[in-house]
Amino acid sequence: MKRKPTINDVARVAEVSNMTVSRVVNGRPNVTEDTRRKVLDAMQALGYRPNAVAQSMRSDRTRTIGLLLPDISNATNGSVARVVSDRLREMGYRFLLGSTGFNVEVELDYLKDFQSGVVDGMILFLANDQDPRTRAALSDISVPAVLVDRSPGIAMDRVLSEHTHAMTEAVEHLIAHGHRKIGIIMSPNSMRPGRKRTEAFLETMRRHGLPVDPAHVVDTRQTVEDGYAAAIRMLTGDRPTALIVGANQQVFGAVQAVRELRLRIPDDLSLLGADESQASALIQPPLTMIERDMEAIGEAAISTLLARLETPAAPLQTMTLPSILTCRASCGPPPLTGSVPAGTITKGSPSQ
Amino acid sequence: MKRKPTINDVARVAEVSNMTVSRVVNGRPNVTEDTRRKVLDAMQALGYRPNAVAQSMRSDRTRTIGLLLPDISNATNGSVARVVSDRLREMGYRFLLGSTGFNVEVELDYLKDFQSGVVDGMILFLANDQDPRTRAALSDISVPAVLVDRSPGIAMDRVLSEHTHAMTEAVEHLIAHGHRKIGIIMSPNSMRPGRKRTEAFLETMRRHGLPVDPAHVVDTRQTVEDGYAAAIRMLTGDRPTALIVGANQQVFGAVQAVRELRLRIPDDLSLLGADESQASALIQPPLTMIERDMEAIGEAAISTLLARLETPAAPLQTMTLPSILTCRASCGPPPLTGSVPAGTITKGSPSQ
């Protein structure tokens, strides 16, 4: 593994100046076919590759984008990463990844690091858009950045998901099935999806005059384990007849909890999930879910960012992408026995 | 978003030389507490961050590692990426990701790109270790690299999985249950796991004197769709009584196929999967699987690579990590009716 040849080495071998080599490398005009040949031969002979670091140094552009995600091992994040990777490669960009583990300190580290000149721009799926340190870091950022589904109240380019409609529809779907006691497990308020979805849930329940047991509204970390623990707790004792699990990984934990408690879906419990598109193919019965197209979100983030790099002075942009409720087989009428209050009439359930 | 301050700007403000600033930044000794204070104040005031590109230029080290994976959206790859990300961050490295989509051309592009000085080393989960172009690219690589579970026959640092034992055990597990017609769906021979596992399958069947229907040995791309298609094809008509699905994503497709064909697991078909650790938690019944600790593999790759960076001249290293067969509930005796040839005696099935 010998020293890498530089443009000067090529120049020496080809018996031209380094500038001529540079012209050949960059496909500039005004080089004789003859000279070009000599240079290409020399490059070939030496196995020359332009040094990207030196190029970045000269041009002050790295052709690298940073992507910050809470957890790359999670398939939802993974599909974002894939589309980001693919699109960026097509556009001739490299791609620096940071998996923050939902940890604010780690996130702040990455935000700092990405401002040391290693990336031309960044796409941020933050773990927390409310922490004052994060907000401070965001407000004097020195590199173009696109925020994805977070709203820290700082003027930035953003790609948002619409959460309110879909959650409202989801809750009303359950209500239409006759549910009155509905529980929700959600990611923390420090993330926009959890915030918006919980808000929409509470608001919809309120509008329908349905009481919400505080013990049936849980926000917790976005992991299988926490989803499991929350579901176990909520489903033992005075349990709801329907459960909304609003964050991707948590769905898996909740399903596991339901199985262990020997509850049948949807006979004993209606389960309504969110975001984890693979789950629907795997879990029996297929889950009714609030879904969003993570790949489209990734694409939107990239095109927003690349547009920004192209036109730094353009006005800030916010794109909003929909969430949709996809009905499958995990929701039905509540069980007639058990915790349904006497006197309640189960309304005819709509076709699922 | 103003021009980024340089070390010289800090020097001017602090009324010292740039070298003094450099010393402060890098925590070098021989700086008066007084001067250090002045410099730190100036850095603070200007919001100075050292330019990583210039540092790389100077030191010829980027503190960045490249990771090449077939598909980052896949949870198995994702968990590798996570551990790589975490460990590298701890060690003060950045992390450049390439998701190749199982595409050799893309892979070659990345291999070239990663040799332009943007990374200090790379970890390679190649899509193909047999393609002559890939092998050529690997044999005159100019950056330290660790190959993960690939063996192109080129002397390199490697982290391998042991496949033969686990697959042999898996096949014998099925044989002990009484299966004689066993099918296998596997990733292509261009990847070591597919190669080794198929070999072990065939060898074990041979040793037990069991015939193998060529239509029951399929290798195909490592996707849900291809796993589904292969399973549908194999399970209609003269189907095996047990099916081994040896590549992670394919398992999901196969399960879907089994459900659509209304086959019960394990009553109608024994199913034995591999690698997809999350599947066991999600799929009912829990699948008996050949498993390996992808995080350990990721850790091993990193420590091998970092050791190489530390000691470039050390002898090449190969680490081998185990696969283990974990029995759950998806394998049982073959159905008595149907395709079991007359006269065959089903042997007592061992406790699963």
Added chain:
DNA sequence: TGGAATTATGTTGACGTCAACAAAAATTTT
């Protein structure tokens, strides 16, 4: 207190590339 030893700070140049300008060679024009 003066000179040696130590500590603090500064100056120069190089990493590899390429823009900007400069010079040389080839081509066209008159």
Added chain:
DNA sequence: AAAATTTTTGTTGACGTCAACATAATTCCA
């Protein structure tokens, strides 16, 4: 064939940092 133009090639310096060396300031000890 000399001048003007165009095309090809070359030279210099700067991007930001820091090692190596150089110098200035301080401390130490006889």
